[in-house]
Amino acid sequence: MFELRSNPQASVKADLLSGLTVALALVPEAVAFAFVAGVEPMVGLYAAFMVGLITALIGGRPGMISGATGALAVVMVALVAQHGVQYLFATVVLMGILQILAGALKLGKFIRLVPHPVMLGFVNGLAIVIFLAQLGQFKEADASGQMVWMQGEALFTMLGLVALTMAIIHFLPKLTRAIPSSLAAILVVTGLVHGLGLDTASVIDFVRSMTGDAEATLKGTLPSFAIPMVPLNWETLTIIFPYALVLAAIGLIESLLTLTLVDELTQTRGQGNRECVGQGVANVATGFFGGMGGCAMIGQSMININSGGRSRLSGASAALFLLGFILFGAHLIEMIPVAALVGVMFMVVLGTFEWSSFRIMRKVPKADALVIVLVSGVTVITDLAVAVLVGVIVSALRFAWDHATHMTAQTETDDNGWKIYKPQGPLFFASVTSFLDMFDAKNDPQDVVVDFGDSRVADHSALEAIDTLAERYLREGKTLHLRHLSPECRKLLHKAGDLVEVNVLEDPTYKVATDELG
The missing domain is CATH 3.30.750.24 (STAS domain)
Structure with a gap:
């Protein structure tokens, strides 16, 4: 079960370096999604560590990265606001149980019902969502504490550093592949900022702006086991079950679609039902260790694949590096410029978006072109699960009509x-x-x-x-x-x-x- 190097194309060096790169990019994402869900940053970081480690070890797709995600966070926020974080932990445990049941019942095969136009809409919509999420980094607090768009020198510095990061990621592989270009870009830009004393936001500035705590830090301790402090009665079940069902569905849909995408990129085949079980076990464990739960992350998975990560070692090392940062290296992570991570994510956007869809939309049937645009738009406006459901329904109705006529x-x-x-x-x-x-x-x-x-x-x-x-x-x-x-x-x-x-x-x-x- 724990075949860390199951892929013959993988290498220990590539997996470890790609894992380090992913871990650096996971930190601001986990903090941001924790803030969206209305919980402490460490709740998001614990989820990123535990979900990432467990799914890497026992999931169905070597090389795929899982952690706290925005698609789940937007559902969690209402639960946390109304009932508190302990009910969230109980919901995450139940969510994991439902996902294990889905895997045991072999429901992962139903991902085959998702047509290719829906897949194109999914990746395009998610690329747009990732892009829009980065735009928030181009804002800063004014004198009254309100977030406003950067102007003048601050904006030009930010844009310059983002452009430098993207240039390194693009051109370095043409010279050498000894080190993942994303990791090299982060190290170079971080060294440049601190060497020249440039005034630009760092990861810790981002964390403090999100929490409103001027003394906030990313340093933490090992997550500890604790049973969620909620009444074990029917009323609790009626509160958490609807949320758990929605979260389980969204988590599995995003994970299985990301699995399919990674399959295409690596020309290998993952195991959908095993991934359902892996996600479920990870979420059950996370709920008992104070995490917010999670699922597969397309952005970080793309970083991992593009950096050479292929085996289970890459995902496991990313989680362990993240834990190491929390326990021992928080001061190193806190000094990374946000601009470097934004540049990395912008390159993910460029690599994720299916630019060929513009070309093929004039060649495929109009109904398929409509599905691509529809799923992309609904993904941006609502969430992934709704978008995929809408796309499948429209495709099914079109299929039924064609065969009827x-x-x-x-x-x-x-x-x-x-x-x-x-x-x-x-x-x-x-x-x-x-x-x-x-x-x-x-x-x-x-x-x-x-x-x-x-x-x-x-x-x-x-x-x-x-x-x-x-x-x-x-x-x-x-x-x-x-x-x-x-x-x-x-x-x-x-x-x-x-x-x-x-x-x-x-x-x-x-x-x-x-x-x-x-």
């Missing part, structure tokens, strides 16, 4: 004068109207055959349509012959059952979607 039938008359209908395409809820409109019971001959050899009866609506068709011909005093129906169809047909002609060798064996067979 493509329902056709070939007709012929045999030597006996019987008219034979051969439906083409699936018969399901959306195509039943087209199916019924193909037949002319009044003008058809005495004997009519419906041959389902090139069709498939998919659901209960289709069965009802066949029964309705049988009624029409019975009212006209004509005989309807139904051929090539599966045994399940024959069993569930009520009014047309006696009209089915059985051919054991040729009849299909597929099952029809209906509760009656359950």
Whole structure:
């Protein structure tokens, strides 16, 4: 289970250096998301450490980074505001249990139902969200304490350092890959700022502005085990269960979509169900150790992959480096310029956004182009789970409509004068109207055959349509012959059952979607 170097393409050096790079970028993200959720910075940092370590060790995707995320934080804030942080810890534990159940029930496979246009919209929307989140770093407090946009020298210094960071990340790999370019950029910019005495915000300035505490620090202790201090009764369950269910769904959707993206980048295959269990175990543990819970992080995962991290060692080392910073190296992390981390995240944005989607949108069907834009927009406006749900629903409706309108039938008359209908395409809820409109019971001959050899009866609506068709011909005093129906169809047909002609060798064996067979 703990195969730290499961990927043959990975190297210890690359994994450790990429882990260090990721850990540096995790600090401000964890603090920011803790602030969004309304909890102390250390709650976010503990979550980043514990979720990152456990999912790296037992999750289903080596090289993927997990931690505290904004998608979960925006859901948590209402719970914390109304009931306090202890209820959040209890919710995170229940969230983890639900995710373990999802993995045990093999629900990870349903990520296959997410169409490619939804995936494109997901990564584009998330890239925009990451970009917008960085814009807050271009604000500073004025004399009254209000956050306003930087101006003058402060703005030019910030922009210059961001541009320098991005330039190093872009050009250094052309010269050497001995050290991850993101890590090199952070070290160079940090050295430049302190060597020249440049006046620009550092990580500790960011933390203090977020907390409003001029003495705030990132130095902490090891997280300690504690059972959430909430009443163990029905009322508590009614409070935390709705939040846990939403958080579990969002966490799994974001994790599985990120897993799919990393699969594409590395040309390898992760294990979705194992990732569900890994995320669940991580969140259960985090809830008992004072963390806010988390899921996969696309930004940090991109940093890790681009820095050469491929195996479980990269994710585990990132978490352990983060813990080391908290325990022993807080003063080193606190001095890193925010501009350097913003530059790193801007490069993540450029690498995450699917720029090819602009080119292919003129070539793919308009419905797919609409889905890409729709999912991107909803991701930015609301959250990831809603965006993916909307995208899947729109894609499913479009798929159903296309197949409904493509329902056709070939007709012929045999030597006996019987008219034979051969439906083409699936018969399901959306195509039943087209199916019924193909037949002319009044003008058809005495004997009519419906041959389902090139069709498939998919659901209960289709069965009802066949029964309705049988009624029409019975009212006209004509005989309807139904051929090539599966045994399940024959069993569930009520009014047309006696009209089915059985051919054991040729009849299909597929099952029809209906509760009656359950």
